[in-house]
Amino acid sequence: MLLATIISLMLSAPDNVEGLKDTLTYSVIETSAKQAVPYERMATPVSVAYLDELEARLIDSPKKLSAIVPNLHIPDYGSAMTSSIYLRGFGSRMENPVLGLYIDDVPVLNKNAYDMDMLDIRRADLFRGPQGTLYGRNSMCGVLSLNTLSPSSYEGIRAALQYGSANNVSARASIYRKTKDGLAIGAGVGFRHSDGFYTNSLNGERCDPSDGLSLRMKIQKQLRPDLHFENIFSAGVLTQGGWPYRLYDNETGRLADVAYNDICAYKRLNITEAVKIRKDADHYSLSSISSLQVLLDRMDLDQDFTPRSMFTLAQIQREGALTQEVILKPKAEWKKDWWNWQSGAFLFWKFNRMSAPVHFKQDGINELILGNANANIPEDVSGGMDAPLAILEDNFVIDSEFGINTFGAAVYHESYFTLGRWLFTAGLRLDYEGNIMNYCSDAAINYRFIPTMQAWKLFETIYDGKVGNHYIELLPKISALYDLGNVGGRGKAHFFANIAKGYRSGGFNTQIFSDILQNMMMNGLMADLGVYLDDPGTAVKAEDTAYKPEKAWNYEIGGNIDIREKGHHFSGSASVFFIDCQDQQITLFPPGKSTGRMMANVGKSRSIGAEMSLFYEKAGFSLSGSYGYTDARFTVYNDGNNDYSGNRIPYSPEHTFNVRTGYEFSLNCNVLRSISVNADCSGVGRIWWNEANTLTEPLVVQMGADLIFDFKWFDLNFRADNILNKDYNVFYFKSVGNSFFQRGKPFRWTAGITIDL
Amino acid sequence: MKRYLITLLGIICLICSCEKPETTITEGSPEFSGQMTVLYEGEEFLQNDIKIQVEFDQSKSTVDIMLKKVKFVPAMPVKLDISILKVPVTLQDDGSWKISGDDIIPWAMGGPYDTYRVDDLKGTLTDTTCEFSLGFYNTKKQANYPTSYSGVL
Numbered sequence: 048m049l050l051a052t053i054i055s056l057m058l059s060a061p062d063n064v065e066g067l068k069d070t071l072t073y074s075v076i077e078t079s080a081k082q083a084v085p086y087e088r089m090a091t092p093v094s095v096a097y098l099d100e101l102e103a104r105l106i107d108s109p110k111k112l113s114a115i116v117p118n119l120h121i122p123d124y125g126s127a128m129t130s131s132i133y134l135r136g137f138g139s140r141m142e143n144p145v146l147g148l149y150i151d152d153v154p155v156l157n158k159n160a161y162d163m164d165m166l167d168i169r170r171a172d173l174f175r176g177p178q179g180t181l182y183g184r185n186s187m188c189g190v191l192s193l194n195t196l197s198p199s200s201y202e203g204i205r206a207a208l209q210y211g212s213a214n215n216v217s218a219r220a221s222i223y224r225k226t227k228d229g230l231a232i233g234a235g236v237g238f239r240h241s242d243g244f245y246t247n248s249l250n251g252e253r254c255d256p257s258d259g260l261s262l263r264m265k266i267q268k269q270l271r272p273d274l275h276f277e278n279i280f281s282a283g284v285l286t287q288g289g290w291p292y293r294l295y296d297n298e299t300g301r302l303a304d305v306a307y308n309d310i311c312a313y314k315r316l317n318i319t320e321a322v323k324i325r326k327d328a329d330h331y332s333l334s335s336i337s338s339l340q341v342l343l344d345r346m347d348l349d350q351d352f353t354p355r356s357m358f359t360l361a362q363i364q365r366e367g368a369l370t371q372e373v374i375l376k377p378k379a380e381w382k383k384d385w386w387n388w389q390s391g392a393f394l395f396w397k398f399n400r401m402s403a404p405v406h407f408k409q410d411g412i413n414e415l416i417l418g419n420a421n422a423n424i425p426e427d428v429s430g431g432m433d434a435p436l437a438i439l440e441d442n443f444v445i446d447s448e449f450g451i452n453t454f455g456a457a458v459y460h461e462s463y464f465t466l467g468r469w470l471f472t473a474g475l476r477l478d479y480e481g482n483i484m485n486y487c488s489d490a491a492i493n494y495r496f497i498p499t500m501q502a503w504k505l506f507e508t509i510y511d512g513k514v515g516n517h518y519i520e521l522l523p524k525i526s527a528l529y530d531l532g533n534v535g536g537r538g539k540a541h542f543f544a545n546i547a548k549g550y551r552s553g554g555f556n557t558q559i560f561s562d563i564l565q566n567m568m569m570n571g572l573m574a575d576l577g578v579y580l581d582d583p584g585t586a587v588k589a590e591d592t593a594y595k596p597e598k599a600w601n602y603e604i605g606g607n608i609d610i611r612e613k614g615h616h617f618s619g620s621a622s623v624f625f626i627d628c629q630d631q632q633i634t635l636f637p638p639g640k641s642t643g644r645m646m647a648n649v650g651k652s653r654s655i656g657a658e659m660s661l662f663y664e665k666a667g668f669s670l671s672g673s674y675g676y677t678d679a680r681f682t683v684y685n686d687g688n689n690d691y692s693g694n695r696i697p698y699s700p701e702h703t704f705n706v707r708t709g710y711e712f713s714l715n716c717n718v719l720r721s722i723s724v725n726a727d728c729s730g731v732g733r734i735w736w737n738e739a740n741t742l743t744e745p746l747v748v749q750m751g752a753d754l755i756f757d758f759k760w761f762d763l764n765f766r767a768d769n770i771l772n773k774d775y776n777v778f779y780f781k782s783v784g785n786s787f788f789q790r791g792k793p794f795r796w797t798a799g800i801t802i803d804l
Numbered sequence: 805m806k807r808y809l810i811t812l813l814g815i816i817c818l819i820c821s822c823e824k825p826e827t828t829i830t831e832g833s834p835e836f837s838g839q840m841t842v843l844y845e846g847e848e849f850l851q852n853d854i855k856i857q858v859e860f861d862q863s864k865s866t867v868d869i870m871l872k873k874v875k876f877v878p879a880m881p882v883k884l885d886i887s888i889l890k891v892p893v894t895l896q897d898d899g900s901w902k903i904s905g906d907d908i909i910p911w912a913m914g915g916p917y918d919t920y921r922v923d924d925l926k927g928t929l930t931d932t933t934c935e936f937s938l939g940f941y942n943t944k945k946q947a948n949y950p951t952s953y954s955g956v957l
Contacts, residue, residue, distance in 0.1 A: 425881050430919055431944070499915030576913045577885025579873055 079172070079192055080152045080323075080334045080374050081181050083389050083463060086172070087607055088470055090526035090543035092622045092658060094119075094173040094673070098196070102207075103725065103753055104707075105766050105797060107165050107217070107239075109148070109191060114703040114729040116173045117658035117675030119146075119189075122698075124778035124789045126289030126313040127257070128346055130161035133699040134188040135175065135626060136654035136679025137599065140634045140698070140780075141558075142646050143551045145597075147178065147186035150193045151265075151279055153321045153338045154182075156368045156397055160317045160342055163283055164261040166237045167196040167205065167221050175658065176624065177549025177601045179522035180474035183393060183457050187549035187599050188626075195279075198223040198233035199267045205235075209799030211766075213253075214242040217799070221263075233265040244792050245291030248304035249354055254311065257287030277323040285315045292352045292780075292787040302788055309349035309359045317342045330381040333373065340368040351783050356408035357415065360561075368397035388462040394455070401449040405561040408442045415783065420569050423580055430498035436572075439493035439503045445568075447488040447560045453552075455480040461524070468530040472545075476522040480596075484555045486589060487511035488564040496576055506575055508568040514555065516593045522548050538610035538617075547601050551632070556592040556645040563587050587645070595648045599628040605658075616664040626654040626679075633696075633738075635686065649686065652696055654679035667711035667721075675703040684738070695735040702746060705729040723755040736779035747775040747791070762801040769794050829901065829931050830860040836934040838955020844877050851875065856934055856955055866890040867903060867929070869936075876920075876940055876949050887911040888922050888938075893929070901929040903936060919944055932957045 086093050094116040096106065106112060110121040110130070120133040132138050132146045139145075148155040155161060165171075171193050178186040202223050209217040221235030243255035261283040270276050290311040294303040321338040344364050351357035374391040376382075407416065421434045429435040461474030488510045493503040526545035534540050566587070573580065605622025630648040656677040663670045679696040695701075709725030732746035753766040772794040779788050828834075840854040855872040869891055873883040891905040905925040909916045920940050927936020937952040 423881070427876070427880065427919060427942070428882060428884065428913070496913045496915070498919075499913040499917055501915060504914065578913060579883040581881050581883070 079149075079194070080325075080336060081389065081391075083376065083387055083461070084470070087539065087541060087609065088528060088530070089174075090470070090472055090528040090545045091178075091547075091603075092117075092175045092605055092607075092620055094175065094660065096171045098167070098169050101165065101168055101171065102801065103723070103755060103764065104727070104751075105209075105753075105768075106171075108162055109165070110162060112171065112173065112191070114705045114731050115673060116175070117660060117673045118175070118656060118677050118700075118703055119173065119675070120700050120703060120731055122777045123792065126255075126287055126311075126346070127162040127259075127285055127315065128159050128313050128344065129289075130158050131698070132158075132161070135624065135656055135675075136652075136677040136696055136699045137188050137597075137626070137628060137631070138699055139632055139646065142554050142632070143185050145185070145188040145551055147182050147184075147190040148193070149182070149190060150281075150319075151195055151321065152192075152323065152336050152372075153279070153319065154370060154395075155319075156340055156370065156395065157317075157342050157366060159315065159344055159364070160283075160340075163317075164237050164239065164259060165193065166219055166235050166261055166263060167233075169194045169196045169201075175622075176545070176603055177522075177524075177547040177599060179478075179520075179547060179549035180459055180461055180476045180524040181391075183459070183476060183478050183522065184455065184480060185551045187551045187597065195263065195265065196221070196223060196233060197267065198225060198231035198265055201233075204804040205802065207799055207801040209797050211797030211799075212795040213244050214240065215795075215797065216240045217797075229269055231265075231267040234263070236260070236262040243288060244795075245305055245790075247291075247306060249306045249308055253288070254291050254305060254307075255287065255289045257285065257289075259283065259285040259287075273327045275323075275325040275327070277321075279321040279323070280319070282318045283315070285313070287313050289313060290348065290352065290789075292778075292789050294353060295779075295786040295788050297786055302790075306354050307349040307352045308354045308356065310347045311349050312347045313344065315342070315344040317344075327378070330377065330379050332376050332378055334376075336370075336372045336374075338368075338370045340366075340370070342366045342368075350405070351411070351785070352787055353785070355410040357411035357783060358408060359406045361402070361404055361406070363402040364399055365401075366397065366399040368395065370395040385465050386462065387465075388460065390460040391458070393457040393459075395453075397451075397453040399449070399451045399453070401451065401557060403447045403449070403557060403561070405445045405447070406442060407445065412438055412440070412442070416565065416569065420573070424578070428578060432498055435497050437495050437497055439495070443490060443492050445488060445490040445561045445564050447486070447557070447564070449555075449557050449560075450485040451555065451557075452483045453480070453554075459522075468532065470528040470530070472524065472526040472528075474524040476520075478520040478522060478550075480518060480520075480552055482516040482552075482554060482593075483513065484515075484557075484593075485511075485513050486557075486560060488560045490564055490568055492568070492572075494572055504575075506568070506572050508564060508571050510560075510564050510567055510589070512589055514589050514593055516553055516555070516595075518553065518596055520550050520596060520598070522550065524548070534608070534610060537612045538608065540606065540608040542604070542606040543622075544604040545601070546603075548598065549601065550596045550598045553593065553595045553632075554646070556594065559587055559592055559645040560589075563589070563592075592645065594632055594646050595630050597628065597630050597632045597648065599626050601626050614665055617662070619659070619661040621657070621659040623657045624655070626656075628652045628654070631681075631684075631696075633684075649681075650684035650692075651682045652680060652684070653682055654696075667713060668709075669711075670706075670708045672706040673704065677701060681738075686738070689739065691738045691740075694738060694740045697735050697737055697740075699734070700731045701733045703729075703731050717759060719756060719758055721755075721757040723753075723757065725754075726750070726752045742779060742786075744776050744779075747773060749773050760802065760804070762803075763799075764801060765796070765798045767794070767796045768792075829858065829929055830864055833857045833859045834957055836955035836957055838934065838953060840871075840874060840951065840953045842876055842940070843950040849875070849878050854953065854955070856953065858929060858934065860893070861890075864895070865893065867893045867901070869903075871953075876942075876951075884912055886917065886920075888925065891925060896928075899930070903927050903929060923948070927953075 175189045178190040206220040219237035223233040225231045239259040243253035247254040263281040266278045291305045318341040324335045326333045346362045348360045372393045376389045457478040459476035464471040491507040524547040528543040531540040603624040607620035609618040660673040684691040707727035711723040730748040734744040736742040750770040751768045756763040775791045776788045777791045840851045842849040857870040859868045869888045871886045908922040923939040925938040940949040
């Protein structure tokens with residue numbers, strides 16, 4: 048149907064279509080339903096990237112905005128499911144992000160869908176600092192708002208084909224048309240393939256191949272002069288390998304090759320259907336944004352990442368979500384010269400049915416289960432045997448099923464007061480969120496205590512129940528912006544200060560349930576034998592798996608400037624911030640040879656930092672740069688064994704920078720219109736890998752370059768990344784007492800053709 | 805007629821008064837709670853709130869004694885459930901039960917636990933009390949741990 052629509056639209060293509068680039072110049076066009084003032088008059092730093100820049104730099108996923116946006120780090124590791132986002136010192140490997148993602152004003156509720164194909168993204172705006180008042184949950188450190196091409200404002204046909212290292216193939220095609228009756232339709236489809244960059248030394252095969260298909264269809268129509276309708280349907284399917292983790296020898300510091308024996312794979316299908324309706328009355332505009340989101344995914348993981356048959360995890364999620372937001376803005380008489388405002392309400396409900404069976408194999412049974420159990424049996428009891436306890440099965444499954452309901456409601460208001468050159472903003476949001484989880488974990492084994500038992504005995508463990516988590520958050524914001532005027536008629540400049548609060552939601556540690564059941568099974572089995580350990584260890588219970596929201600107050604001052612004179616164009620912005628974070632969520636590895644990991648509100652932390660971005664353009668020459676500095680530390684953090692107060696928060700980099708310079712040679716030729724040469728350099732680091740700050744990654748600098756031949760009908764482009772083939776780590780973690788790193792991707796090149804008709 | 809009935813009731817009462825006294829301890833598996841003392845290397849190792857369950861067989865000639873979460877020595881990192889099965893028992897005139905046994909392999913961890921042997925078991929069970937002494941003999945270390953228990957229902 049999509050193909051038929053595309054063909055029919057192509058056949059009805061008008062002779063003269065508006066040029067794409069003409070619609071994408073820097074402007075203050077209102078692109079978000081929540082934007083009430085032009086970006087340069089917002090008292091918060093914003094990084095903006097437009098379609099032409101995104102495509103020239105091959106930024107096809109939010110991960111590639113790392114470092115380009117100051118203090119943003121989205122490491123590329125694991126798989127597409129792993130969208131760990133670090134911004135201004137905060138973030139986490141799992142669960143809720145610190146950065147909210149909105150696509151055409153629709154919130155993406157599941158972080159597993161964050162790593163998506165950025166198909167025809169007209170502009171990407173990243174608001175740094177808490178955006179809690181307007182965006183609520185999970186916007187504690189910022190919001191990334193992506194706006195896709197609108198068929199109402201752009202008509203044309205777009206296509207691209209790219210080929211590069213590791214047999215990377217990327218193809219996309221889209222069409223945007225308006226019919227005679229005012230119906231505007233846009234449809235696009237994109238395909239990606241990669242053989243992968245990492246080899247599993249155990250079988251000699253690439254372990255991270257991927258294939259992805261995405262599509263989007265956008266329909267817009269002015270139903271009545273005062274009623275605008277928009278429907279956006281998007282879907283994506285992805286299948287890939289990944290998790291190329293390398294065992295790290297703590298003593299020698301050597302990394303082994305990637306070598307795991309079980310399947311590591313990720314499959315995802317995500318569908319979003321959104322309806323946007325805007326009523327433009329005489330005195331107000333009322334926008335309604337509704338969405339239905341479906342995400343089905345499956346992750347298979349060799350959880351020990353070694354050639355040994357320890358244990359595997361299959362995590363299957365079937366999630367459905369509904370969101371509804373209404374935004375009221377004044378117009379005409381309701382909107383005063385000195386007072387503008389917006390109010391809104393937001394509702395959402397999400398249900399996730401998750402299965403997470405952990406499959407224990409022979410080595411895992413011997414080492415993780417029997418090894419631990421037998422080590423605790425004294426000689427008097429064991430009769431002198433090394434391994435008196437035995438399990439009949441050479442593999443068994445700890446099955447875990449979850450039904451997680453998450454729901455929330457919010458109301459908010461923001462007022463903007465103009466007093467001379469001052470713009471004051473005050474806002475408040477009331478957010479309620481509830482989480483209810485039903486859980487059921489079970490396992491069955493046949494065991495025998497060899498010194499005393501002649502026969503195997505069946506032992507079953509079941510752990511089921513229900514836990515809940517409810518909270519209310521008040522998210523205020525105040526800010527002041529001073530307009531310096533036109534800087535002698537050459538441009539504009541502003542200073543601002545703001546205080547705002549943000550939070551990211553709480554939730555449940557589903558990953559730890561296999562650990563809970565494993566503990567229960569061993570303690571239950573020992574009790575079944577009539578053996579009771581004096582110190583059975585601290586048992587995690589279901590109620591311990593709930594964690595609270597993480598909250599942060601952000602205090603910030605900054606400014607921006609934009610000057611244009613005699614063909615020179617200079618713009619820049621800078622800000623310094625202090626973030627006070629309470630109940631910080633951080634991933635902990637339970638002590639011992641645990642198989643799980645869990646999120647916990649471990650204490651308090653603070654982050655001090657600065658951000659700067661610059662842009663200069665003169666004739667064909669351009670130079671842009673960004674820099675972010677963060678000193679993020681725990682202020683109170685004692686995990687019971689160690690006091691990490693004062694240490695750096697792991698995984699978040701101290702510095703990020705990106706510099707890009709280029710020259711566009713304009714040619715007086717009707718066929719080849721211009722040649723652009725660009726080079727860029729980006730750096731991330733130092734990164735502290737653990738709470739103890741004993742492992743670090745130094746500042747890693749990577750070079751990139753691109754070359755674009757702009758022909759009349761198409762562009763030819765070439766790009767290279769990590770030109771110096773820098774060897775560096777992007778991720779560190781521990782599993783079953785072992786340490787692992789993932790290396791970053793090596794040198795890559797891409798060549799392609801882009802068509803805009 | 806009344807006279808016959810009264811006479812009959814009198815005879816029944818007489819017969820009943822001549823039977824051995826009734827006890828309730830033989831019903832179900834009553835659980836006692838009390839103090840266990842193990843003599844270990846010349847010192848007394850005292851354990852409080854030790855639960856012991858007893859269960860008579862149908863003929864009331866033997867009783868199973870189940871000791872719950874006990875240690876033989878202070879340094880033991882685990883507690884064990886140990887059962888001493890089929891201990892001979894005899895009813896006394898005062899309604900108490902005398903228990904005695906020797907050379908019994910206790911039952912633990914799902915089977916006979918021959919690391920230990922129970923010697924010289926003797927004691928008394930009543931409807932409300934349980935008292936006995938025994939020797940836990942470690943067959944591997946060839947060491948004896950004299951043990952006594954006193955508990956109430």
